[in-house]
Amino acid sequence: MVKKTDVLVIGAGPAGIISALTAKRYYPDKNILVMKDVKNGCIPCGIPYMFWSLKNPDDNKLGMDSLKKNNIDVILGKAVTVDRENKIVAASDGEEYKYEKLILAFGSNPIKPPIAGIDKAGIYPILKDMDYLKTVIGELKDAKNVLVLGGGFIGVEFADEFSKISGLNVYLAEILPRLLGNSFDEEFSVLAEEKLKEQGVQVLTNNKVTEFLGEKKVQGVRFDSGEEIKIDGAILGIGAVPNTDIASNAKLGIGKGKGIWVDEYMRTSDPDIFAVGDCAEKKDFYTRRRASVMLASTATAEARIAGANLYRLKVVRENKGTIAIYSTYVDGLVLGSAGLTEQSAKKEGFEIISSASETIDKHPGSLPGSNKIQVKLIFSKHSGILMGGQVVGGISAGEVINIIGMAIQQRVSMSELETLQMATHPYLTSAPTMYPIVIAAQNAAAKV
Numbered sequence: 123m124v125k126k127t128d129v130l131v132i133g134a135g136p137a138g139i140i141s142a143l144t145a146k147r148y149y150p151d152k153n154i155l156v157m158k159d160v161k162n163g164c165i166p167c168g169i170p171y172m173f174w175s176l177k178n179p180d181d182n183k184l185g186m187d188s189l190k191k192n193n194i195d196v197i198l199g200k201a202v203t204v205d206r207e208n209k210i211v212a213a214s215d216g217e218e219y220k221y222e223k224l225i226l227a228f229g230s231n232p233i234k235p236p237i238a239g240i241d242k243a244g245i246y247p248i249l250k251d252m253d254y255l256k257t258v259i260g261e262l263k264d265a266k267n268v269l270v271l272g273g274g275f276i277g278v279e280f281a282d283e284f285s286k287i288s289g290l291n292v293y294l295a296e297i298l299p300r301l302l303g304n305s306f307d308e309e310f311s312v313l314a315e316e317k318l319k320e321q322g323v324q325v326l327t328n329n330k331v332t333e334f335l336g337e338k339k340v341q342g343v344r345f346d347s348g349e350e351i352k353i354d355g356a357i358l359g360i361g362a363v364p365n366t367d368i369a370s371n372a373k374l375g376i377g378k379g380k381g382i383w384v385d386e387y388m389r390t391s392d393p394d395i396f397a398v399g400d401c402a403e404k405k406d407f408y409t410r411r412r413a414s415v416m417l418a419s420t421a422t423a424e425a426r427i428a429g430a431n432l433y434r435l436k437v438v439r440e441n442k443g444t445i446a447i448y449s450t451y452v453d454g455l456v457l458g459s460a461g462l463t464e465q466s467a468k469k470e471g472f473e474i475i476s477s478a479s480e481t482i483d484k485h486p487g488s489l490p491g492s493n494k495i496q497v498k499l500i501f502s503k504h505s506g507i508l509m510g511g512q513v514v515g516g517i518s519a520g521e522v523i524n525i526i527g528m529a530i531q532q533r534v535s536m537s538e539l540e541t542l543q544m545a546t547h548p549y550l551t552s553a554p555t556m557y558p559i560v561i562a563a564q565n566a567a568a569k570v
């Protein structure tokens with residue numbers, strides 16, 4: 123028998139959970155059912171920290187309590203097809219679900235590049251599955267040499283975490299000349315690299331892995347330089363692709379970036395089907411061209427838009443484009459990036475002015491726990507509108523980048539930032555006379 127629900131959400135990652143909760147808030151009378159195919163999920167952003175910082179990996183469990191508390195039903199099942207004409211989703215166990223509105227929150231699949239020997243045991247893509255990750259942790263327990271492949275933020279976080287395990291030799295391999303190259307300009311990414319090296323991580327930039335060596339289990343890796351190193355395990359952190367098979371089989375539009383095409387309200391080419399999170403196509407905030415951003419924060423923002431607009435469009439809740447905002451952490455060093463980097467802005471053809479500031483995040487700077495904080499801002503040369511920012515410092519940098527992100531989304535200008543009103547306190551912030559965002563804006567204005 124076909125089961126009926128008003129709203130069916132497929133996938134219980136950040137996008138699925140938040141779209142279900144938002145839909146319930148806006149449409150409390152509707153029945154909502156979330157279908158998930160992973161029995162024990164985990165908080166994706168916490169995955170690297172399951173390997174050392176969290177002594178019990180179960181502490182990183184992604185609970186479903188918030189859904190249950192809000193009378194949202196959760197079932198374990200794998201959707202296999204969407205029959206759009208009859209509005210029925212079929213699951214792999216033969217069950218069928220009829221919906222009024224469908225939200226696709228399928229997420230993404232980790233990239234497994236076609237490198238010789240990649241299928242050997244001991245080479246691990248990152249799956250957001252607690253049981254799988256516990257197995258990986260167990261299997262890497264006695265490793266002496268581990269390779270992290272990919273110098274984006276996931277690879278950097280894994281390398282940082284592994285470096286804390288005593289007796290473990292950590293290699294971080296990246297094909298590009300520097301780490302975090304997509305989201306930070308060189309003066310910032312070099313700081314992450316230095317910090318990792320200080321911790322003993324062997325950073326192998328400009329290095330392409332050409333083969334994994336060994337019999338059944340990986341025992342080594344060869345680079346394009348011909349150099350070989352011994353490893354007992356490898357983590358693949360080289361990105362992910364949107365999970366769109368079911369959507370494309372259902373003949374929903376797929377965007378140029380291979381995500382499910384969506385409009386400003388997260389509606390797919392079928393107005394009763396929404397797509398959110400990693401599986402949905404992203405458009406750049408400035409150019410509206412496709413953007414390959416996959417972040418939990420972006421996923422939840424999209425989920426809030428979809429949940430609110432499911433039955434009636436709320437023009438105040440629309441997707442104005444993706445700005446790519448995130449922060450990362452390397453042994454106490456915090457790096458945050460929002461919007462365009464200087465390099466990406468120039469590549470895109472924007473005429474820009476960039477400026478920087480450096481100060482201490484408490485005042486006076488001799489207070490305990492003070493850290494140096496550096497801010498870089500990128501403005502449009504002609505309009506003075508803020509287009510991007512980067513921050514490096516201590517813990518406080520994690521929220522400074524969010525202020526910059528807000529300013530980018532509100533298209534705040536250089537002169538507005540110069541006269542920003544902010545709260546300051548000796549223990550909590552930089553001095554009002556040296557507030558890093560204000561000083562960077564002033565430095566930019568001086569260049570005009």
Ligand SMILES: Cc1cc2nc3c(=O)[nH]c(=O)nc-3n(C[C@H](O)[C@H](O)[C@H](O)COP(=O)(O)OP(=O)(O)OC[C@H]3O[C@@H](n4cnc5c(N)ncnc54)[C@H](O)[C@@H]3O)c2cc1C
Nearest residue numbers: 133135136137159166167201228229399400416417418419
């Ligand atoms: C190691 C790591 C660290 C990260 N750190 C950060 C961070 O610090 N900050 C940040 O913003 N982002 C981070 N991310 C990115 C973030 O995890 C993703 O952007 C986010 O998980 C996307 O959420 P989602 O709900 O769209 O997809 P997912 O989290 O991938 O969830 C999709 C779910 O749908 C399920 N599903 C798929 N197909 C079906 C089906 N047919 N039937 C039923 N269920 C199905 C999947 O199994 C999965 O559980 C990190 C990612 C990784 C891997």
